[in-house]
Amino acid sequence: MTYQAMDSSAAPLYPIREVSRLTGVNSVTLRAWERRYGLIRPQRTPKGHRLYARDDIERVERILQWLNRGVPVSQVRELLDQPEAAETPAPQMGDWASQRQHLIHAVDSLDLGRLESLFNQSLALYPVSLCIAELWQPAILQLEERWGDQFGATLQRRLLETFLRTRIGTRIYHANQLSNAAEVLVTRMPDDTSGFWALLTGLAVSSAGYRVQLIDGDLPLSEFPMAIERLGVKALLLASGQAERSDVIRRQLPRLADQADVPICLVGPVARIRASDLENTGVAVLGEEVGQALSRLRSMIDADI
Known part of the structure; x- marks a missing residue:
């Protein structure tokens, strides 16, 4: 060496x-x-x-x-370990495609042991943002496209939800004990019943060193101003894999942004779908890709501090 x-x-x-x-x-x-x-x-x-x-x-x-x-x-x-002056060969494609297929197969077959192994191994060997971008986010998108009315889809979905909720919640809890950084509130939007995007967003924000308050359930948007004030968070991240109702996007979210004194941010596929509806509002559209959203969030929180 x-x-x-x-x-x-x-x-x-x-x-x-x-x-x-x-x-x-x-x-x-x-x-x-x-x-x-x-x-x-x-x-x-x-x-x-x-x-x-x-x-x-x-x-x-x-x-x-x-x-x-x-x-x-x-x-x-x-x-x-190659000399700097040497021409570096083009890298081969990584094994992310294979890992995604293993993950999808584990969900299809309800193999919790394999799911556990993939989760722990990927997060131990790669940065969290890369794992989300290359493994978990595209695999979940592929699974959601396949599920539809497929027999057994509800069981597969609920199994994966429960697994991620438990594992990510545990990681966030322990990370919060070690962090003195700003706290961020992360939750899912009304139409996103699975909560996958909120969980992945919470994991990414936590891995960046912020304290995360994850609300994994329905909460009326009208109650978020109180949550922001009482919890003392520096930003609210709303995540969804759905388009969400027009009234929520065009009226309720801008109203919430006007009432809150911290950034109100949109993450996940909803950010791509609804970006044009939120132009010239106080809602920060961070993007569909969780890693990119995290980078934009960091600039807003750091600037505020």
Whole structure:
């Protein structure tokens, strides 16, 4: 292995939490990259705590570049260790398509063990935003297109809802205990009975370091001003995979945005479907893709702070 971290006497060193904040890669994934694939090699304190040099952080950023181009994590080390002057070969397509098919098959066959394995493995090896964009979001879209009136579709849908609600809720709870950042309220819109998009949005926002208050149920839009005030949140994210009723989009949401003193944001397919209806209103249309929405949310919250 040609990679070596910079000596501690030559530059400052950063703890794993700071590296996670700087790169957006959570601590669990950084450890997995080190232990399972040897992608990074931080220094250690006498007590065994990891310390990362600037070279390590730059290497993490290069790893992210390869992953974003579709290279499987198992193939990244070979590419990183090539001399900089050498021409880098075009990466092969990653295994996301295969993982999506495994996920869909697990839902079709009601295989909770396989679903658990895919969930834990994907989030341990890849940044959360990449997992959502390449695995969970497109797989859910494909499943929703297939379900329709298909026999057994309701059972499959409810099983996946329950699974994600439990696993994501647990991750958000534990992440909230470790975060002192701004709090964001995430919920689904009235017509989105599954809540998939709110759950994925909540997971993404939590992984970015914010505290998340997830309301996983029906709440009249008229009650959100009180929720915002009492909970002290810095933004409200409304997610939906449906078009939602015109009255909600054209009247109730703009009215809510006028009443609230924090950003009122729309995320998920509804943001693409209804973008034109919300032009020249106070509602922030963050986009259908959760990762892109998160980037726009961060700029609004940071500017407000």
